[in-house]
Amino acid sequence: MNTHMTRRDFLRDTFCGGAAFAATAVLPNVAKAMKPAEQAAHDAYRAMQIPRPEGLLEGEPMLQCPAPDSMGVVLAVTAFSNGFVEVADNPRMANTRRFMAEGLPLAGTDDRVLRMRITGLEPGKRYWYRAGAAKLVHPTGYWTKPSEIVWSPIHSFTTPGESAPAHFGMMSDTHADYAQMARITRKYRELGIPLVVWNGDVPSSLVQTREHIVRTYLVPPENEGFGADTPIAFCRGNHDFRGEAAGRLGEVMMTRLPSERTIEDVALDRNFAFRMGEVALIGLGTGEDKPDWHPANGGFTRFTPYRKAQKAWLERQFARPEIAGAPYVVVCLHIPIVEPWPGANPGTVLEDYAVWQKECAELWGPVLSANRVQLVLAGHLHRYRFDAATPERPWAQIVGGGRGASTFQTLVECKAEDGRLRVTVHNTDAGTIAAEHFFPPRQGKA
Ligand SMILES: [Fe+2]
Ligand SMILES: [Fe+2]
Incomplete structure (x- = not known):
């Protein structure tokens, strides 16, 4: 090996592909002026052999943050x-x-x-x-x-899009129970589901360090490769906002690039709206389960303006022809926006925590109704529940089961086939089907 090459040779061989660079001859003739210390640096660089980094x-x-073109x-x-x-x-x-x-x-x-x-x-x-x-x-x-x-x-x-399979899954509230999560991730791979929404509450409680985020979200034990062939669209739950490292989540869970957002949406880097075949799939963030003024939030949360900004974003999505014209619309979010029990905690009070998100329901619900959305998929309650559509609220809600549930953990599978949307609620603890729901295509104009 030549351990004493000139700077010009070194640069040419290392970075510029040899002859093509030499032909341009733009480098000044500094080789003769190279100082001994600099020459030594070049020699050390050239001489260093890097063994193949095993275990890197x-x-x-x-696969994260899927989009039709990225x-x-x-x-x-x-x-x-x-x-x-x-x-x-x-x-x-x-x-x-x-x-x-x-x-x-x-x-x-x-x-x-x-x-x-x-x-x-x-x-x-x-x-x-x-x-x-x-x-x-x-x-x-x-x-x-x-x-x-x-x-x-x-x-x-497979990238999302109108020609993609009309088929996806939803899991939620895995809460760092890796054995239970593995039953879900095995199930969606077994079913050949081409895209999964991870609908919030990934850590057991909170995240204190970036390493904690890496081990919980990116390489969870017992779940190797869970997102290698299945793109994961992520909606944050209340626990995904907790702990001193929560603000660093984007270092591990990617957002859309600034170039993939409009100036109005620049802060809404996790919302998504794309087609999976006949289905328009929309992702929203419900935020924490306590109001911004609650002492638990430390005075630094801004979920109310975040929810308002998402209302404007949601309205803009329905102006897009591929969303407006989709036969089915499914919206994923973490905290339910329907609650049948009148006394349930709406997330706007000091006591306890939200069972449902009244602020989101009031902001977004009319937009969903006006646009004839068929289904909302939520989590948070750790217990499967079906809230059928009503005359006043023409969309249904399915709540998925979660870790430590009094019932069972679920994988909710959505597939458009035979002129309808089939929603299968898999009980992944027992390996059985807990329920099936069917939705007809959207009718009429908003
Ligand atoms: Fe949860
Ligand atoms: Fe939750």
Whole structure:
């Protein structure tokens, strides 16, 4: 090996692909002026051999924040690295496109979580991908050299869109009960469900550190690969706002890129509205289960303006032709917005906590009614419940079961087939079907 190369040779060989760069001849002739210390740095960089970083990847990548033309891929690593995704429209991975961890001007290098976003995808199309990381080391000073890229196995996903399968699932309130969660994640893979909404309350109670978030959301024990072939659309529950690390959730659970939002929606980076075949699938955030002025919130929560902003966002979604014209509309949110018992806690009082979210119901309910939404899927109560539509409220609500439920944990499966929307409530504890509900297509104009 040449351990004493000039700066020009070094730059050319390392970064510029040799001949093409040499032809431009734009570098000043500084090689002769290189100081001994600088030459030594170049030599150290060149000489450093980086062994393949075994154990760099922890678990499998997770598909997050799906959209018809983009997909997030998040990867846990064990050392300071840069991240990559390669994507192709075939399982042989011919003609791949490569994406680097998000960030400009610096890519999103990190020692624990690498977040990549694949853009420029076609709606309703199947893709294959692999995620990888290159460990970054410092041969001298701050100079940084990447290892070879360590790749995950190849996985696959289908983008949402009008031509995507009209099929998805909803799980909620997993609350870090990993054995119970594993029964759900096994079930949706067994059923071939192409997209799952994780409808809030992921930690047991709160998150104190980013590492806690990584281990709870990204690489939960007993659930390896749960999001590697199944995109996860995430709606925050009240527990996802708790603990000193809650504000860092976005470092592990991606949001949509700023370029994927309008200026009105810039703060609503987790709301989603896209088609899964005949179904328009909408995600909203109900916030905490106590009012903003409750002492538990420490004076720093702003859920009331957050809910109001989402009302305006929701109205704008129904102005989009693909949402307005969908045969079925299903809205996912965490805290129920229907409660049959008049005395139930509405989330607007000092005592106890919300059983239902009255503020959200009053803001969003009329928009759902006016647009003939058929179904709201909620969590929070840890107990399956069906609230049928009424003449005053033409949409139904299904509440999923959760950890420690007095009944059972659920996976709610929605599938449009045979001219109707079939909703199957799986009891994942017993491996049985707890209930089935059917909804006809939307009729008439709003
Ligand atoms: Fe919960
Ligand atoms: Fe909850």
